[in-house]
Amino acid sequence: MTDLLASLNDEQRQAVSATPGNQLILAGAGSGKTRVLVHRIAWLLQNTDITPYGIMAVTFTNKASREMRERIEEVLGFPARGMWVGTFHGLAHRLLKAHFKDAKLPENFQILDSDDQLRLLKKLVKQLNIDDERFPTKEIQWWINGQKDEGRRAAHIQAWDPQTEAQLTVYSAYEEACLRGGFVDFGELLLRAHELLRDNQHLLEHYRERFQYVLVDEFQDTNTIQYAWLRLLAGETGAVTAVGDDDQSIYGWRGAKIENIQQFEQEFSGVRTTRLEQNYRSTGSILKAANAVIENNDDRLGKELWTESDDGEAISLYSAFNEQDEAHFITERIEQWVEQGHRRDSSAILYRSNAQSRVLEEALIRAGIPYRIYGGQRFYDRLEIKNALAYLRLVISRNDDTALERVINVPTRGIGNKTVDVVREFARDHGCSMWEAMQQVLQHKLLTARAGNALISFMHLIDQMDQATDDLSLAEMTEQAIEMSGLKDHHLKEKGEKAQARLENLDELVTAAKVYDADEEQPASPLRQFLDDAALDAGEQQAEENIDSVQLMTLHSAKGLEFPQVFLAGVEKNIFPHKMSFDEPGRLAEERRLCYVGITRAMEKLYICYAESRRLHGKESFNGPSAFIREIPSSVIEEVRLRTQVTRPVSAVKGFSSVHAAADLGVKLGQRVFHQKFGEGVIMAVEGAGGNARLQINFDYEGSKWLVMQYANLRPMEE
DNA sequence: ATGGTCGGGTTTTTT
């Protein structure tokens, strides 16, 4: 057995070997957070009388929980059986499954993902005659989820204005529909798991006694209901180890409460706090930049990262002429980096919003550099996958209206809107499921013979699929469902790359099902398990992850990752910090934390780029450098100057000719100039030559103007 | 039932 403490620094060792009790570990970026968490668990198992059975480890993503289990078992050298490791949602699901009766749920309750939820809400909004122009369903969904995150049910809420009233009406109807259909959405998993423990003393006591240690990663991301659940579970005797970094809280907009980490010390008794401030990831310059930026936030718990390694290379700041130039610059630098013998996947390009990725992708394609985009649509969210799963859901439960509505006419089988309307209305009037309604509607001959026959053959189809359940493996069954439903033919008939991809995805789904068949521990219902996992897990990322490629992702998705070389693209006003974050006060601080996250992803080399001019959403804008850039000490920054050698694709002709015209006049595009009346600005474009030449200048305060060079009397600025 | 147009929106994302 390895000596767990040998390879740790003093603070890490203190955190790992702390005496029993509540513990807060404030772990800066790159300070070995996961390592401490993993070692803490191993240490507890080796040095106290606790067994894996008494430990729970909670994370936010499935990926994180898989990694955590792997690393624990690696350190221990044996499988940690009996230990609960999972996401908040996964663990809540587990509790609800185990105690479905106490949770007042049907045994086979179905998890609704956001898409299912939205569809159901849309249906209800329609039924309730709510004007969805005035109250968009998306907003109602957002609101309901927000309420659940705060632990509030419809019955707890008072409506004082028309909007809340409308939302509340839908919330109530939605609760009822979920109850009747046996649906549980993501928020409901947490809310109900909380209520389960709160309202069942015997269960609470049981789990309190069992889980003497609860360890929570990314504690700064917990929302109200998650915190309440932990608080309840821990009681006065259990011990919670909260690991997190208030400076990396970037999910406030979806309900995460940074206050949770700030209040932890007060609300849990006898908390020992350890700060992990030694950084093992980045160079000195990068850390100086990160520290300087985050210092501008108030209400921090306070940490300052330091490193034993030297300053390394300065941070390069590139002021691009426009977004094309920015992308071009980045690809060039990546080419150089690769020529120096580095792998492509040691470089990452990070941006604030997904819309920025396009130009970057185009430039990478032009340069022939393979890249991979993280994020985007998840595997189990894809249309063809959701359709196939919907058939399987119907096999398990005919009363799953959400699944039924989804595929009753996919592929088209002559069951049009009108027919579905009749069934839906019948179901609503009689408070039964749509499947039951179909049977009734047929019996009472409420439909034309043609529509009736279509319904009958659909019902028959599902029943046939069901019969296959008994003697087929899950993979075979999935394959059958895809074939029998006609989904395969449907996509075979479509043309284009998209259809091809859909077919491949369906194959992939069958492959995913095979994993369950190979599993030694066969669950009671492999299909049920498969569907639950599909709802709770994103599925692995897209294919081709094995080729060495440059990594592209949003700043949010970059949290938790590290790369030798990082490019922060589009570090401009209005984009980052995003203009949407200006209204609310706390938002700017969150954007700054996002910036801190971005900077601290870099290990060796960091580039910060912004464009003087950017075409986004079809409009040209001149945002100017982000305020965050000015927060970085100039001593660690080195500006890159190569604008005159900019080559641009011929498609962007206007700027192209400008470059040459500007050179003839002895000015540079992108050059900062001072004007007597308008103040400071940047030369954006040049038109004409000699005495008539006009310059387009984007002034910091006056906006963009065309001036005749001869009269403008411009003074070049020192940058 | 399907395809085409028109208009609105457009930060971040997991479960």
Place this chain on the structure above:
DNA sequence: ACCCGACCAT
């Protein structure tokens, strides 16, 4: 600029 959803015409 582009994507998606709603509505309308075939």
